[in-house]
Amino acid sequence: MGYVISLGVGFGVGLLYWLLKVQSPAPPLIALAGLLGMVLGEHAIPVVKAQLFTPGATVQSAPPSSDSSAKKPLAPGAAKEGG
Template sequence: MGYIISLGVGFGIGLLYWLLKVQSPAPPLIALAGLLGMVLGEHAIPVVKAQFFAQTTTVQVAGPVKGAEAQKTVAPGATKQGG
């Protein structure tokens, strides 16, 4: 699949060169700008995915506690209500 994408992008860049009337091989400044764009694009995709599709952390809640562990703890300074 990667080869097909690469071929399609290369074809698109070839069309862009033709529209801009840039000779291939491109002048060094245009070629370096294109390479910089490719590198930045390569690194931007994971960043964008992380921002838009960030997974939220989930908290697992334990089930009911049985036996001695089921006693409620009273906060310090709290008074016991009742008779």
């Protein structure tokens, strides 16, 4: 399958060269710009996938404790016991 994709992309780039009337092999600046685009695209795909397909953070709370010795949370501004 990788060969078919590679052939299709190569055909597309060849068509783009023909439309832009760029000789193959391309001049160095155009070739470097194309290589830069390939490298950026290669690195951008995993980043985009990570942003789009990461599961949302879920918050789970523990059930209330039936232990009678559990302390109640302190009121705001109250001092802690035992220091």
